[in-house]
Amino acid sequence: MAEFDIQTVGLKDGRTIVIRSARDEDAEGVLQAIKLSMVDGQGMILTAEDNVTADDVKTWIKAHNGPKDVMLLAEHDGIVVGSIEFRIAKPRRCAHWGTISMAVSPGWRGSGLGNTLLARLLDWAISVPEITKVILAVRADNAPAIALYKKHGFVLCGCDKAYLKLSDGSFVDDLRMERFIR
Numbered sequence: 001m002a003e004f005d006i007q008t009v010g011l012k013d014g015r016t017i018v019i020r021s022a023r024d025e026d027a028e029g030v031l032q033a034i035k036l037s038m039v040d041g042q043g044m045i046l047t048a049e050d051n052v053t054a055d056d057v058k059t060w061i062k063a064h065n066g067p068k069d070v071m072l073l074a075e076h077d078g079i080v081v082g083s084i085e086f087r088i089a090k091p092r093r094c095a096h097w098g099t100i101s102m103a104v105s106p107g108w109r110g111s112g113l114g115n116t117l118l119a120r121l122l123d124w125a126i127s128v129p130e131i132t133k134v135i136l137a138v139r140a141d142n143a144p145a146i147a148l149y150k151k152h153g154f155v156l157c158g159c160d161k162a163y164l165k166l167s168d169g170s171f172v173d174d175l176r177m178e179r180f181i182r
């Protein structure tokens, strides 16, 4: 995983969080944050029926095993309240781009944490000369996330039609967004 200094950040609502790299032993804390986000389900693809376990999360954290892979956690009083990850594409011919995903826990949204995490990640990506572009996927019905990504320079570059089928039988598209950083 890429090296990051631990950073303490004051949010616009006055609360303070610490941003640091994830470690294997954070699996349980990240799992609890994922479960909290599943409650309202905003922007989520996973549901409780997917039965994500701490071992699954540990495998996910460990997958950030290259020098251009990143997983950052935002922590408050030892509780994970947000995360952002970036993984560089593995085929050598694709190793100039990578994929971001992120989440902020309910109760912390609208505090500026999403802005803070994405800005930190993009600043890092801009500092790595080999990275040309950053891509991401976002549910077409996730207006807050789409607004956040547009604010940080991402533009729409594709759409997987009917990517999700919800429990009521309706379909939701998944958008692809990209930002060239050089």
Ligand SMILES: CC(C)(COP(=O)(O)OP(=O)(O)OC[C@H]1O[C@@H](n2cnc3c(N)ncnc32)[C@H](O)[C@@H]1OP(=O)(O)O)[C@@H](O)C(=O)NCCC(=O)NCCS
Binding pocket: 037, 042, 043, 044, 101, 102, 103, 104, 105, 108, 109, 110, 111, 112, 113, 114, 115, 116, 137, 138, 139, 142, 143, 144, 145, 147, 148, 151
């Ligand atoms: C999307 C998400 C990461 C944003 O994090 P956040 O901490 O709430 O965002 P911030 O408070 O930093 O707001 C950043 C920008 O997001 C947008 N935004 C945030 N909440 C919004 C809302 N309710 N409606 C519209 N835009 C919104 C705005 O552009 C905002 O910029 P502004 O502060 O200048 O208005 C967060 O809502 C979240 O984790 N949602 C659930 C999981 C998810 O959707 N992850 C992304 C999957 S692709």
